[in-house]
Amino acid sequence: MMGHLETDMADAVRTAPATVASVRDLKVHFAAKRGVVHAVDGVSFDIRDGETLGLVGETGCGKSVTGRSFLRLLPVPPGILAGGSVTFRPHALCEDCDGAGCDACGCTGRKAVVCPSCRGQGCATCDGTGAETIDLLKIDTETLRKLRGDRVAMIFQDPGKALNPTLTIGQQVAEVFLQHRTDELIELAGLSPETGGALRRFARQDHRFGDGILLSLPPFRGQRRRIQAALDKMVARALAETQVPNPASLMDRYPHELSGGMRQRVMIAQALACNPDLLIADEPTTALDVTVEARILELIRDLQMRRRSSVLYISHDLSLVRRICDRVAVMYAGRVVEIGPTAEVFRNPRHPYTRGLLAAVPTADTPRGGLAAIKGTVPELVDPPAACRFAGRCRHETEACRRFDPTLEPVSETHAVACFIDHPAPEGDQPSFERITE
C-alpha cells in the first residue's frame, strides 16, 4: 500500500491560513468476531481557522467515528485507535485587548495560545507555527476533560442517546456551565470573585464531604440560592437561543418528554454554551424542520463571526453543505476520497462516488422510484484488500482499480481526489469518465 500524504499532497491539504485542527492518517478499528473492521482507515484533513468544513459520505463510512475521535469519545473496546493524530490549537483571550477585539486578534478578542515549548518561535511540537498544538489523542484525560465542552464541543448525531434520561434538561445544560464557567457564574450571582471554598466547589459541582452542611447554613444558603438562580438564568438563555418554546418550563422536563427536534436543540444549546473554538456538529439539524434549521445555522454562523470558531459539519444534506460549507470532504469506506472548496467540488466533482451522491438528490422532476441510487452496498471493511474501495460499485472501474489502491492526490491547488481517472494507476488500464464499464 502506498503511504498517504506525501509531499505534494501535504501542500494541497495543509494550506496557508492557520489551522485549528489537523487530522493525520487517522485509523480507528473495531474488533469484531469476523476480524478487524477498518472503520476509519487513514483519514487526513485540516480544519482552518474560522472555516466550515463539510464532511459527507455514505452511511457507515466513518464520519461519526472521525468526529468523535476529536474528543476520544470512542467505545474502547471494541474501538481501537490504530494510528494517526488529531491535533488542536486552542485559543484564549487576546491579552492585547483583553477580549475587546483588536487588530492582533482580528477583532475576535481571541488569539491562538503561544506554544509553551518555543514561546512562539516555532518548533517541532507546534509544526513551526508558534501556536500551542495539542494532540487530542495523547493528552491525559484531565486536560481533555477541560477542553471538552469548552474549547472543543460536539453536537451528537443521536440526541436520544447523548442525553442522560435520568436528568432534567436544565440539569444537563447546567453541567456545562458548572464545569467550565464557574467564574462567570459567581459574577452573575453578584458574589465577589474571591468567593472560595465550598461555594466555589458548589458552583463547580465537585462536592466534598461536609459541604452540604456548610452550604445549608445561613450566610451560604442565600449565596447558594443566588448561584442557583444565576445558573437557571444562564441555562434558560442558552436554550432560548435555539428557539425552543418556553425554555423555562422545558428545564424541568426529561428528555423522553421532548420531540426529536427539541432534544437536538438542547444538545445544540449545550454545545454552543461555551463558545467553543472548534465545533464538531454531527448532523446537527437532521431532526429539525427547515425554518428551525435556518435559525440554528444562523446561531452557528454567529458564533463563527464573533469567535472565528471553526466547524466540522457532518451531514448528508448536500444542498445544505453546498450552502454553508467553505470546503467539503467526501468520505467513502473509511477514507477521504475527495476534498476541496465546496463550489469546486459541486461544479466539477472528480470522484465517481461524489458524482453518484450528487445525482441521487431528489429533484422536482425525478419520477417516483427513479432516483439514481448507486448500485450495491458499502463493502465490509474487514481487512480491506489493496484495491479501490469503490470498485464493485463504480461505473468506470477497470482491472487496475481492483489491483491498486488510489491515494488522495491534488487535481488543483485546493482540490484533491483519490481515483485513477485523474491519477493513473502504476500499471494497467486507466479508467475514464467517458467509459462506462459496468
Next chain:
Amino acid sequence: MSAAPDPHPTPASRPDRAVLSLKGVKKHFPIREGAFQRVTGWVRAVDGVSFDIRPGETVGLVGESGCGKSTLGRCVSGLTDVTAGGVYFDLPAEASRLLDNIASGTATDAEKARVAQIEAAHRIDRLQGAGYKRFRRNCQMVFQDSFASLNPRHLVVDIVGRSLRVYKEASGTELTERVVELLEQVGMGRQHLYRYPHQFSGGQRQRISIARALATNPDVIILDEPTSALDVSVQAQILNLLSDLQKQHNLAYLFITHDLSVVRHMADRLVVMYLGKVSEAGVTSDVFDAPHHPYTRALMEAKPDIEGAASEQAQGLDGVVPDPARPPRGCRFHTRCHMATPSCGWEVDDVIRRLEDIPGLFDALSGVERKSDFAASLTFGDAAAAERLVSILDSDGIPAAMRSAMGRLERRDRTVSVAFDEVPDVDLRITEPGRVASCVLSPIEVFQGVNE
C-alpha cells in the same frame, strides 16, 4: 374469482375504503409539577387532526419540529391512546360518512347503534381478538430514533424475524432465510444476521427498522423520518425500494419528514401541521406550486435547493415557537405570520410576549387581571412604566394588524387596559376541490403575500 368471501380481505383490494382514517384526533400530555406531581396543564401535542390514508397512496406529513408529527404517528399506529377523537382501520366510505354526519349533529338510536358497531369493527382502540391482530400486522411503524427503537440486546435476526415468529409465519431455517431476504431488500445481507444494533451506523440501523416493518407484509407503514439519518445515495435506494414495494403490494404510507425534497418526491398528498393542528392539506404538487397557507409558504421559502443558487440564504421564521400548552387563539400561526391581519386572533398573550422581551418593563409588571383571552388589565409598579407600555403598543414596533385589532388601549394611573376584538378560532376550510387550509386569507392573497 371464487364465490366464497376472502377470509382476510385487505383494504388494498377495496379502494372505496380508507386504510386509516383519523377523525378529530387529539393527544394531550399532562404537565406535572411540584412534589406531588400535580397536573398543572396539558401539552396539546395533537389537537384535532382529521385525514384519511387510502390504499396504495402516500400521505406526507410535514411541519415544524415539535408540532406533533411523531405523536400523531404513534396515535395512528396504536402505540399511544388518543385523548379524544378516533383512529379507524380499514373504514368503508359509507361508514366514514356516517361518523362524520353524526359528529356534526344529533343521532337517532338506530344511528347510535350503527356507530357502536362501526367503532367495534374499525376503531383501533376498540378492536379485539382477530380484528386487533389484523390491524397490528397490517399497520407497521418505522421510527425516527433508531437507537431507541431497536432492542440493544437482540440480534438482527431476532429483531427482523420477531413478528414472523409471533404470527407463526416461519421458524427455523425458513425464518432465517426470510430474514435474509428482507435484509437484502433493504440493501443489507446475511453477514449482518448475528450482530447487535450498536454495531451498525445510524443509517444501517434505519434499514434494519425498515426490514422489520416489511416482515408482516403490511397494508400501511407509518414512516417517521425514515431517511433522515441516511446519506442521499442510500436514501435514494430506500425511497426507490419503498416505491417499488408500494407498487407491488399496493402499500400505503404515512410519510413523516421535514425534508421537503423528499416529501415532494414521495407523497401523493401532503398534510402540513403547525402546533398540533393541520394548517394545510392537498395534492403534493399543488401545495408546492401554490401554498394556500403562509406557514407552508414560509417552509417552501426556507427549503435549501440543490438546483438553486448556492449563495441563496435560507429564510428562517422569526420569533419563538409558541408553547403547545397555551396555543395562540384565532390562528395558531399569528404570532409569527408575516401576513397576519387584524382578524387573526390577537390576544392578551401577544402583549405579554412583547413585554417579556423588554426586561425593565416586564419586571415592573405587578399584576395581570384577565377578563378573557382577549381583554385584561395590566398593573405596573408606577405610572411611568404603564405609560411606556401604552406608547410601545402604539408604535411601529408592533405589527399594524395587532394595533388595529386593539379595540381598547387605555391607561388609568398604574393600570393599562387592553382589549382585542374577539374572533373565533380559524378552522380548516376548503379552498379548492381537494384542498383545505386554515387561513383567513384567500389563496391569491397568500400567493401575493399581501400584508408584508
